[in-house]
Amino acid sequence: MSQPVSGCSEPRTAASAAEVEALVRGIAFKTGPPRLLGVEVEWLVHELRQPRLPVTPERLDAVYDALRTVPLRSALTVEPGGQLELSSPPASSLTEVVRVVSADLDAVRAVLREDGLALVGLGHDPWQSPRRYLREPRYDAMESCLDRTGPAGRAMMCTSASVQVCVDAGYEEPGPLGHVRRWWLAHQLGAVLVAVFANSPLAGGRPTGWRSTRQSHWARIGTDRAGGPPLDADPRSAWARHVLDTPVMCVRRESGPWEVPEGLTFREWTRSPVPPTRDDLDYHLTTLFPPVRPRGHLELRMIDAQPGDDGWIVPLALTAALFDDAQAAETAYRAVKPLAERAQGAPAPHNPLWRDAARLGTTDPELREAAVGCFEAALDALPRLGAEPEVIAAVAGFLDRYPARGRCPADDLLDGVDGESLPHSRLRSDGESPGPHGKDIRT
Numbered sequence: 001m002s003q004p005v006s007g008c009s010e011p012r013t014a015a016s017a018a019e020v021e022a023l024v025r026g027i028a029f030k031t032g033p034p035r036l037l038g039v040e041v042e043w044l045v046h047e048l049r050q051p052r053l054p055v056t057p058e059r060l061d062a063v064y065d066a067l068r069t070v071p072l073r074s075a076l077t078v079e080p081g082g083q084l085e086l087s088s089p090p091a092s093s094l095t096e097v098v099r100v101v102s103a104d105l106d107a108v109r110a111v112l113r114e115d116g117l118a119l120v121g122l123g124h125d126p127w128q129s130p131r132r133y134l135r136e137p138r139y140d141a142m143e144s145c146l147d148r149t150g151p152a153g154r155a156m157m158c159t160s161a162s163v164q165v166c167v168d169a170g171y172e173e174p175g176p177l178g179h180v181r182r183w184w185l186a187h188q189l190g191a192v193l194v195a196v197f198a199n200s201p202l203a204g205g206r207p208t209g210w211r212s213t214r215q216s217h218w219a220r221i222g223t224d225r226a227g228g229p230p231l232d233a234d235p236r237s238a239w240a241r242h243v244l245d246t247p248v249m250c251v252r253r254e255s256g257p258w259e260v261p262e263g264l265t266f267r268e269w270t271r272s273p274v275p276p277t278r279d280d281l282d283y284h285l286t287t288l289f290p291p292v293r294p295r296g297h298l299e300l301r302m303i304d305a306q307p308g309d310d311g312w313i314v315p316l317a318l319t320a321a322l323f324d325d326a327q328a329a330e331t332a333y334r335a336v337k338p339l340a341e342r343a344q345g346a347p348a349p350h351n352p353l354w355r356d357a358a359r360l361g362t363t364d365p366e367l368r369e370a371a372v373g374c375f376e377a378a379l380d381a382l383p384r385l386g387a388e389p390e391v392i393a394a395v396a397g398f399l400d401r402y403p404a405r406g407r408c409p410a411d412d413l414l415d416g417v418d419g420e421s422l423p424h425s426r427l428r429s430d431g432e433s434p435g436p437h438g439k440d441i442r443t
Contacts, residue, residue: 040299073089167182205417248284
């Protein structure tokens with residue numbers, strides 16, 4: 001959601017539906033040997049000493065101004081509610097991603113700490129109600145559009161945070177690392193990732209009935225804006241049709257509020273008297289939020305932000321191993337294949353499998369079994385990928401603490417709820433978040 005806004009002053013060159021489909025098919029899946037990896041880590045920003053107090057816009061303005069002077073290798077952006085996001089540059093190894101993002105996070109935390117603020121790894125803010133920080137035409141239009149489906153859109157914009165893992169699309173040819181298999185695996189494994197890393201069971205200090213409240217918000221936004229295409233077709237064709245048949249979020253204007261049409265699909269727009277341009281298409285693609293978004297590579301968007309300074313490393317390492325090691329990818333495919341029937345043919349996340357994952361986590365026996373199998377496959381693969389011992393130990397520790405026991409991070413929060421409010425058990429007395437495994441796992 002934090003992509004920079006493109007200008008809209010270039011000469012208009014209209015794009016037909018056929019041209020749009022050809023363009024999308026050409027750019028969505030860049031096939032070849034899986035070589036690159038990336039991660040986008042979003043964080044809630046809380047008061048260091050009194051995390052239940054809202055951070056004022058003036059405080060956020062000051063700290064983000066200060067952060068703009070800090071040299072970082074990752075791209076730093078701000079989400080509509082003031083959440084902070086770091087996006088790593090594409091890297092050739094898991095170790096490189098971990099080192100780059102860890103160093104950048106250290107630098108960011110040092111600046112925030114000077115102003116009495118802290119980064120908090122939770123998929124949904126347990127205390128604050130949605131409140132816009134960014135006042136820009138893009139987010140004004142997004143809010144107006146999403147309000148049509150209810151309050152979930154504002155919660156997603158302003159009170160949620162995630163770990164998004166980016167992997168290459170894969171080979172053109174079939175096989176465990178082929179792009180068709182990886183596209184299918186991302187959607188079925190995605191439900192397991194929702195379940196095992198669910199970390200947002202609270203809103204307003206009380207249980208919501210979901211282990212991943214964040215994922216429940218996404219499911220309420222709608223099958224077009226926040227859904228994926230059917231998996232029973234060629235991925236390129238299915239995604240191109242999805243892009244064309246999803247309503248336009250907004251039509252940008254040089255000045256004044258942007259237009260927010262109701263029910264106008266991009267395909268219909270191409271047939272209008274003033275059809276869209278290639279730039280309009282590029283912008284439209286940034287307004288689609290499926291759980292797996294093809295952007296040349298695959299962007300896996302379903303993982304809640306994780307507890308601890310370094311909790312984000314575990315889902316990154318797990319996903320990298322299951323996608324980029326052929327043996328682990330085949331094992332993961334077999335582990336999640338029995339789950340596919342529970343989706344009942346409906347696209348993610350709007351199907352029973354994904355709803356169960358968000359609500360039940362790994363208390364669901366089938367999701368737990370698949371999760372354990374995937375973690376074991378990843379642990380076997382990580383040494384082959386050159387992962388550092390500390391990272392491998394962190395993945396093993398997470399397996400023992402959570403899926404092996406039918407638990408997820410959300411259960412730790414639920415254990416501490418006294419029925420009235422959320423305790424500070426997930427924060428140390430100095431306000432810093434503890435590592436989920438009791439130690440620093442950065443390389």
